[in-house]
Amino acid sequence: MSTMKRGNTVDFATVRAKVPLTWFFEHMLGASEPTLRSQGTLRYNVCPNPDCGLASKASTKCSVSRDRWNCFACGKKGDVVEAAMHHWGTSLKDAALRLIGADEEVLCSYKAPVAPPKVDRDDAVLHKVIAQLVDAQRDVATGAIEYLASRGIDPKLTREAVRRKLLVTLPEDPEACKEHLLGVCGRDALATAGLWRHDAKAPAAAFRPLMFVSYGMTSVEFRLMRKPKPGDIKSLRYGAIAPFVWINECQDRVMIVEGAIDLLSALQMGTKRSLIGVPGCENWREEWFTKLAGRDVLDGLDGDGPGVQASEKLRPVLEGKGAKYHRYLHPHGAVDLNDELMLRRQNRH
Ligand SMILES: [Zn+2]
Secondary structure, three states: OOOOEEOOEEOHHHHHHHOOHHHHHHHHOOOOOOOEEEOOEEEEOEOOOOOOOEOOOOOOOEEEEOOEEEEOOOOOEEOHHHHHHHHHOOOHHHHHHHHHOOOHHHHHOOOOOOOOOOOOOOHHHHHHHHHHHHHOOOOOOHHHHHHHHHOOOOHHHHHHHHHOOOEEEOOOOHHHHHHHHHHHHOHHHHHHOOOOOOOOOOOHHHHOOEEEEOHHHOOEEEEOOOOOOOOOOOEEEEOOOOOEEEOOOEEEEEEEEEHHHHHHHHHHOOOOEEEEEEOEOOEOOHHHHHHHOOOEEEEEOOOOHHHHHHHHHHHHHHHHOOOEEEEOOOOOOOOOHHHHHHHHHHHHO
């Protein structure tokens, strides 16, 4: 240990080199594995800040790239020493000393997960690819209608979502979907748009045939058309973060919801409010809400821990823009709007 310590100080660079950050996440914070591996970064559902802690398996709130972590839920970030400091509630120096004491053998046998390489994406090409896929929409796929019906969404609403270019239904069979993507956009454009990794046999989107398109067609989300199995990544997003939007009968009354399925669920339950679907409860930008001054805004983010936490941040932003804020109260047994829709359907039968 004497080589690590210089007098009374600890060499943090030595600690960083010895203790991989992902090891700390997986062995100390109890994350079993990354919940998402995307280009150049890994995501975990746990945060070193004990007040933020472990979220559901679907959460990807904390990113780890190389030796830095960054939590999108609480805003804390740092290196492995700062992670240990938060987790153990010690000083930075004590955290470093404790990390240096970590078992060599355990560290040696640790295999760190790897993030796929970062590629240079071109957003202009992505926008073109999105527009081409929207234009290439023909008949609404039966599989999509059936899948969304299983989530409580009527075929009529699914067709309307397609007509409004919120939804594109791609071929359900991965091979046919790959051919469709290739035929419509071409391989080079798919690669430059970031949709096709150079080492992959097919674009990941080919396995996720429900394509939800953001307002302004600047970003896109591809979703599985079935219940995800453990370890499955249910949806992939490409492009800058942007909201899903549905202009409805009422424009002076607005509801904010989490994601496209909840947006459709709110419509299915009969809301007349216009809808803004944020891609994730922590994924929104203040500037999306500038036009909400004087309007009645219902916050329909999820009723679980992360949703409630995100609401606490959203409320002052909306009120700051002059909106009349209300929080939607999910009924007992429903965490989100789709849960509620499904509950209503069950109770009817
Ligand atoms: Zn956090």
